Amino acid sequence: MTEQDTSAPPVPPPAWRVFHATGKSPAGDPPALPEPPPWRVFAGSPVQPEPPDDAQATRRRLGVVQEGPQLREEEIDAVNAALLLRRPLLVTGPPGVGKSTLAYLIAHELGLGRVLPWSIVSRTTLRGGLYEYDAIGRAQAIAAWRAGGETGAAADGAGAPDLGDFVTLGPLGTALLAHARPRVLLVDELDKSDIDLPNDLLHVLENGSYDIPELVRSSVGEVSVFTDDPQRRAVIEAGRVECAEFPVVVITSNGEREFPAAFRRRCLPLEMRPPGREQLISIVVSHLRRRPEGVSALVDEFEQRLHSGGTQSVDQLLNAVQLTTADGFQDDEDGRKLIEMLLRDLSKGR
Structure with a gap:
């Protein structure tokens, strides 16, 4: 006798939502928005x-x-x-x-x-x-048009600058x-x-x-x-x-x-709060179009810096992952200095 699956089915999103934050563009007609108040x-x-x-x-x-x-x-x-x-x-x-x-x-x-x-x-x-209204440009255009009156262009209004x-x-x-x-x-x-x-x-x-x-x-x-x-x-x-x-x-x-x-x-x-670990990995994969080797360690380090009270940007994480996955990058002392520079605390002003 097989054991029955007692896990609850996934809860559908509330019906009043039209935006689900999946980032997927509509395949056919775009979703209808609710009527305004x-x-x-x-x-x-x-x-x-x-x-x-x-x-x-x-x-x-x-x-x-x-x-x-x-x-x-x-x-x-x-x-x-x-x-x-x-x-x-x-x-x-x-x-x-x-x-x-x-x-x-x-x-x-x-x-x-x-x-x-x-x-x-x-x-x-x-x-x-x-x-923006370019008053000077219009004045110059009108002056040039009027100067053309000698040829008769301005006499009947032909070619007047359009406001x-x-x-x-x-x-x-x-x-x-x-x-x-x-x-x-x-x-x-x-x-x-x-x-x-x-x-x-x-x-x-x-x-x-x-x-x-x-x-x-x-x-x-x-x-x-x-x-x-x-x-x-x-x-x-x-x-x-x-x-x-x-x-x-x-x-x-x-x-x-x-x-x-x-x-x-x-x-x-x-x-908006800083993204969690899984969100960070998803962001890295979405931008790099793959899951690079060693990304988990960098994400963990980035999260630790966030939790320690530092001011960090997701851009810093993306830059660090891109750098460490470049051909020929060495994770030696000089390489660590570069990573430290990329993941620095932005609140310290340097």
């Missing part, structure tokens, strides 16, 4: 063409997808809650834990096209994220265009911004819209402008941009500062 419905137009993809950037970030979820259960739930509620995710955690990679994982798995990265520095402004040729939408401005499916916007390291930028973002994140004053003042009803997507343009009506689907906004922070309560109220918090 009534207070997060937008009616922007005209609807833009389907956005481009960026397979190369995705491969750099994700490597080759492995079996199983790439995140913890509570992290997957937080992402799905943000998708359901149409709210930005405020992702915190130590450097190198995969905060910005999350945006690429979401975009790839849900088939949402190219991620729109907005890297924040102390000089970043809200307007720069929304759009839209001097307007370029930034990552935030492009994400808020009217798309049939939401774009993924990565606001990277917001804690490095000027103190006013989080507050400046409040109105845009709440209303899902903005105006371009240079186009509002124009007598032209429809203007075609450049977007943050390479070689793409978009039609703006009456100088106003409003989304049709609120974008998936992933805001990362290394915890270098506190954000205002009004800003945090509009975001869902997600604290």
Whole structure:
């Protein structure tokens, strides 16, 4: 008589989830997103063409997808809650834990096209994220066109510079265009911004819209402008941009500062912890496309450094594995010095 298997069957994921953190792109039609809450419905137009993809950037970030979820259960739930509620995710955690990679994982798995990265520095402004207007370039173009009036080109308005040729939408401005499916916007390291930028973002994140004053003042009803997507343009009506689907906004922070309560109220918090041993091995295999010999020892050493309170990045582990598997690498005294240098504690500033 054979012994019966008393192990419990695997528990299926909750039905309300559309994102499972497997990193697998949809084989057919992308999964349908949940309906937004009534207070997060937008009616922007005209609807833009389907956005481009960026397979190369995705491969750099994700490597080759492995079996199983790439995140913890509570992290997957937080992402799905943000998708359901149409709210930005405020992702915190130590450097190198995969905060910005999350945006690429979401975009790839849900088939949402190219991620729109907005890297924040102390000089970043809200307007720069929304759009740029080249006033000098337009003035020069108008002067050159008027100078051509001697040949009669300017007399009847032929060849006049197009206002839209001097307007370029930034990552935030492009994400808020009217798309049939939401774009993924990565606001990277917001804690490095000027103190006013989080507050400046409040109105845009709440209303899902903005105006371009240079186009509002124009007598032209429809203007075609450049977007943050390479070689793409978009039609703006009456100088106003409003989304049709609120974008998936992933805001990362290394915890270098506190954000205002009004800003945090509009975001869902997600604290990412360093990956466990099996996750680390999976990350190495996905990026190197194989499981190198001796990787377990390096992963164990990396984990010990993490548990001892050091500040480490997964990039350091990948670099160390790549170096030690190079042809001719010797694990002698000089080799150990190189490994120590690659796995150094980042909090010590050297």
